[in-house]
Amino acid sequence: MLKIVVDAMGGDNAPSEIVKGAVLALKERKDFAVVLTGDENLIRAELEKLRYDASRVEIVHCSEVITNDDVPTSAVRSKRDSSLVVGLKLLKEREDVGGFVSAGSTGAVLTGGIMFVGRIKGVLRPALCPGIPNVRGTRTLLCDCGANAECKPAYLAQFGVMASAYAKAAFGVENPRVGLLTNGAEEHKGDSLHQEAHQLLKQTKGVNFVGNIEGRDIMYGDVDVAVSDGFSGNVALKSIEGCGKTVSAVLNREFRASLGSKLSYLCAKKQIGKLKYMLDYARFGGSVFLGLKKAVIKSHGSSKAKSITPSVIQAVDAYRGNLIGNISEALAGTAIEGTIDE
Amino acid sequence: MLKIVVDAMGGDNAPSEIVKGAVLALKERKDFAVVLTGDENLIRAELEKLRYDASRVEIVHCSEVITNDDVPTSAVRSKRDSSLVVGLKLLKEREDVGGFVSAGSTGAVLTGGIMFVGRIKGVLRPALCPGIPNVRGTRTLLCDCGANAECKPAYLAQFGVMASAYAKAAFGVENPRVGLLTNGAEEHKGDSLHQEAHQLLKQTKGVNFVGNIEGRDIMYGDVDVAVSDGFSGNVALKSIEGCGKTVSAVLNREFRASLGSKLSYLCAKKQIGKLKYMLDYARFGGSVFLGLKKAVIKSHGSSKAKSITPSVIQAVDAYRGNLIGNISEALAGTAIEGTIDE
Numbered sequence: 001m002l003k004i005v006v007d008a009m010g011g012d013n014a015p016s017e018i019v020k021g022a023v024l025a026l027k028e029r030k031d032f033a034v035v036l037t038g039d040e041n042l043i044r045a046e047l048e049k050l051r052y053d054a055s056r057v058e059i060v061h062c063s064e065v066i067t068n069d070d071v072p073t074s075a076v077r078s079k080r081d082s083s084l085v086v087g088l089k090l091l092k093e094r095e096d097v098g099g100f101v102s103a104g105s106t107g108a109v110l111t112g113g114i115m116f117v118g119r120i121k122g123v124l125r126p127a128l129c130p131g132i133p134n135v136r137g138t139r140t141l142l143c144d145c146g147a148n149a150e151c152k153p154a155y156l157a158q159f160g161v162m163a164s165a166y167a168k169a170a171f172g173v174e175n176p177r178v179g180l181l182t183n184g185a186e187e188h189k190g191d192s193l194h195q196e197a198h199q200l201l202k203q204t205k206g207v208n209f210v211g212n213i214e215g216r217d218i219m220y221g222d223v224d225v226a227v228s229d230g231f232s233g234n235v236a237l238k239s240i241e242g243c244g245k246t247v248s249a250v251l252n253r254e255f256r257a258s259l260g261s262k263l264s265y266l267c268a269k270k271q272i273g274k275l276k277y278m279l280d281y282a283r284f285g286g287s288v289f290l291g292l293k294k295a296v297i298k299s300h301g302s303s304k305a306k307s308i309t310p311s312v313i314q315a316v317d318a319y320r321g322n323l324i325g326n327i328s329e330a331l332a333g334t335a336i337e338g339t340i341d342e
Numbered sequence: 343m344l345k346i347v348v349d350a351m352g353g354d355n356a357p358s359e360i361v362k363g364a365v366l367a368l369k370e371r372k373d374f375a376v377v378l379t380g381d382e383n384l385i386r387a388e389l390e391k392l393r394y395d396a397s398r399v400e401i402v403h404c405s406e407v408i409t410n411d412d413v414p415t416s417a418v419r420s421k422r423d424s425s426l427v428v429g430l431k432l433l434k435e436r437e438d439v440g441g442f443v444s445a446g447s448t449g450a451v452l453t454g455g456i457m458f459v460g461r462i463k464g465v466l467r468p469a470l471c472p473g474i475p476n477v478r479g480t481r482t483l484l485c486d487c488g489a490n491a492e493c494k495p496a497y498l499a500q501f502g503v504m505a506s507a508y509a510k511a512a513f514g515v516e517n518p519r520v521g522l523l524t525n526g527a528e529e530h531k532g533d534s535l536h537q538e539a540h541q542l543l544k545q546t547k548g549v550n551f552v553g554n555i556e557g558r559d560i561m562y563g564d565v566d567v568a569v570s571d572g573f574s575g576n577v578a579l580k581s582i583e584g585c586g587k588t589v590s591a592v593l594n595r596e597f598r599a600s601l602g603s604k605l606s607y608l609c610a611k612k613q614i615g616k617l618k619y620m621l622d623y624a625r626f627g628g629s630v631f632l633g634l635k636k637a638v639i640k641s642h643g644s645s646k647a648k649s650i651t652p653s654v655i656q657a658v659d660a661y662r663g664n665l666i667g668n669i670s671e672a673l674a675g676t677a678i679e680g681t682i683d684e
Contacts, residue, residue: 135588146525150533183488183576191492191573215577216584231533232574234525235557236581242558243585246477250620254613267609271596278592 001033003058003097004315005090008038008046009065009083010104012302015039018103019046021308025316026056028309032316035090035097037062038083062086068301072107076115084108088116091294099295099315101286103303110147113289113296120324122331125155126291127230128298129163131284132240134221139284141167141225142181142218145237147289148230156180156197156227158331160207162290163225165330169321170288170314176224179213181232187212193229201227205334215239244279251276282307285314288323295323343375345400345439346657347432350380350388351407351425352446354644357381360445361388363650367658368398370651374658377432377439379404380425404428410643414449418457426450430458433636441637441657443628445645452489455631455638462666464673467497468633469572470640471505473626474582476563481626483509483567484523484560487579489631490572498522498539498569500673502549504632505567507672511663512630512656518566521555523574529554535571543569547676557581586621593618624649627656630665637665 006022008015015038022034033056036043040061047057064082066075076085084104091100100117102109110128119126128147131139143163148155160178167176180198182190187198189212201209210223215236218226228236251272255265265272277283285307286299295318299311318324348364350357357380364376375398378385382403389399406424408417418427426446433442442459444451452470461468470489473481485505490497502520509518522540524532529540531554543551552565557578560568570578593614597607607614619625627649628641637660641653660666 135591149525149531181577183491183573189491194573214584215580215582216587218581219584219588228577231525231536232577235523235570235574236577238557239560239578239581240557240585242556242561243582243589245558246561247585247589247617247621249477250617251613254616255610261613264610264613268597268606268614271593271603271606272610274596275589275592279589 001096002031002316002319003033003035003094004312005035005037005087005097005100006308006312007083007087007100007102007104008036008043010102011299013304014103015042016046017304018308019043020050021303021305022312023047023050023052023057024305024309025312026052028313029316033058034312035060037087037090060086060090066105066108068105070105070108072105072111075105076108076112084112085116088112088296091296092117098319099297101297101299101308101311101315103299103301103308106146106298109296109298110289113292117292117294117296119291120293120328120331123291124158126289127159127162128287129166129290130237130281130287132218132237133278133281133284134219136221137278138221140218140221140223142233142237143225143227143290144230145228145233145287146230151193151229153193153196153200156229157200157204160201160204160209160225160227161330161334162327163227164207165326166288166290166323167224169323169326170317173224175208177210177222178207178225178227179210179217179223181215181218181226181228181236182212183214185212185214197227206330241281247279248276283310285310288314288318290327293324295319343438344373344658344661345375345377345436346654347377347379347429347439347442348650348654349425349429349442349444349446350378350385352444353641355646356445357384358388359646360650361385362392363645363647364654365389365392365394365399366647366651367654368394370655371658375400376654377402379429379432402428402432408447408450410447412447412450414447414453417447418450418454426454427458430454430638433638434459440661441639443639443641443650443653443657445641445643445650448488448640451638451640452631455634459634459636459638461633462635462670462673465633466500468631469501469504470629471508471632472579472623472629474560474579475620475623475626476561478563479620480563482560482563482565484575484579485567485569485632486572487570487575487629488572493535493571495535495538495542498571499542499546502543502546502551502567502569503672503676504669505569506549507668508630508632508665509566511665511668512659515566517550519552519564520549520567520569521552521559521565523557523560523568523570523578524554525556527554527556539569548672583623589621590618625652627652630656630660632669635666637661
């Protein structure tokens with residue numbers, strides 16, 4: 001049976017929300033099991049509060065935890081018995097393990113992912129790829145959104161290839177439309193990096209490149225994939241997150257201001273609920289770290305059970321959709337020049 | 343009497359909404375007059391529909407218009423009798439003219455501004471600086487948001503100086519908090535440009551630098567100024583714009599879905615109205631092009647009267663607050679190394 005490793009100790013709400021989220025995922029899909037890495041006593045204490053099928057839950061005890069205060073590069077080397085490192089090694093080594101989910105330190109997931117799981121042949125730089133909710137009710141994949149602050153044109157072209165393969169494999173998008181996130185729609189827009197990436201994407205086989213897009217197009221959903229350098233992709237992701245949270249905060253403030261406004265809320269609850277649902281990116285799970293030999297999913301550090309569950313499902317879907325095979329094949333079909341320059 | 347030049351022919355809704363917005367601004371403040379540049383017949387036809395004090399409106403006829411189809415750099419050179427070029431020249435040449443507002447081609451405003459109005463002594467690169475609504479109900483200044491796609495660390499340090507001066511001069515912010523927009527809050531985050539800019543901003547006299555900020559912090563309003571390279575600043579601005587418009591679109595869709603939901607809307611109209619007001623950046627006017635010898639304000643291309651009016655008021659406030667003098671003085675007090683390398 002397929003197994004997904006879940007780092008039970010990673011994130012602000014570990015282990016309780018992580019364990020809960022993993023168990024809830026088991027209820028949504030019947031065709032997999034979870035392996036929880038972390039402090040066995042703590043994990044068992046959480047499991048005892050829940051109802052679950054014990055035959056589908058395995059615990060691998062680890063004595064250490066990597067926190068956000070650790071320096072990622074040294075922590076993944078020194079904390080060999082941490083839930084994160086042990087989890088990534090299980091992913092690498094065990095054939096029955098198809099994916100890994102962590103809400104822990106982003107830096108440690110990225111460094112550890114490359115170090116222990118390794119890159120698919122030909123991948124210049126793995127990239128973080130979350131789904132952003134759009135007005136159509138689907139998701140726009142944003143790749144890269146933070147793994148690579150400094151990029152070269154060839155990296156961006158590969159992000160387009162990998163995210164297209166992901167859109168096909170995990171969400172069944174037929175011929176994903178790919179846009180390049182820049183500061184204007186015209187072809188000549190952007191700095192030299194993006195101007196060169198534009199020309200490369202145009203020529204990249206298998207990428208349905210529709211041209212430059214602007215920040216606002218991410219949520220308009222006219223493209224399936226927004227290709228971005230990791231720096232401005234991260235800025236876009238967090239700007240959208242901040243706007244969504246600001247909207248929620250203003251609504252909460254206004255609807256709680258008085259008895260009258262509380263009654264107004266009851267009246268409009270359904271519509272407000274739909275808006276909040278649309279803005280809730282947690283329902284899509286985490287960011288896939290595209291380009292590794294197996295599916296690594298980084299869930300938000302503040303993840304609660306309701307966002308761990310879709311992250312685990314995401315890992316299952318990535319495996320079932322043959323994400324890795326699709327990326328390998330797509331990359332083999334392109335001829336993007338570049339060297340693996342660590 | 344102080345005069346503000348308004349490019350009556352610039353933008354998607356010119357000249358009707360532009361003329362209307364300018365006339366409405368005259369009603370809000372009594373201490374200035376407007377000079378409208380553009381086709382005199384068309385402008386007069388619009389003015390005839392409105393009630394206004396004729397002694398405070400001057401028209402300067404021009405026979406040409408720069409459109410978004412024109413190449414900005416050549417258009418400002420070849421279309422010398424365009425409403426935009428004539429307006430900028432009036433700003434430069436006439437002592438009684440204190441500011442300029444256009445909703446026309448951004449590229450033409452930027453190129454024309456530098457060419458005809460000129461930079462303040464010591465300014466490496468002028469920068470576009472809009473106000474983004476934040477959850478506190480005030481505005482976060484985002485500088486640069488598109489004038490400079492490629493930046494050097496010294497430019498970013500100057501953006502911090504200029505936007506701080508603007509926050510003081512136009513909005514009375516005492517000791518503006520300045521953050522650097524990057525892909526993470528930690529000091530080492532970002533590419534080499536932002537790492538160097540971080541160190542420079544720390545040392546820049548007169549800048550109250552609070553460190554790196556992320557995209558979400560723009561709308562949280564914990565800083566008064568977000569310093570950014572023009573590329574990622576533009577991505578942030580438009581990502582926020584897209585999110586805001588998506589929220590409005592979802593609300594409109596949900597509240598118009600049925601008779602029942604229309605009744606819900608009536609119930610919650612006040613609260614929804616407050617949310618829409620918070621998100622409405624048009625109420626802040628346009629983006630000031632900081633670093634020029636006089637105040638140039640770029641209003642959104644789709645501006646209607648209700649966003650032209652605050653843009654004109656913004657120009658008046660910038661003049662009254664001695665924006666230019668403040669920027670000159672602040673820059674003279676810093677020692678940012680760099681050359682004017684056009």
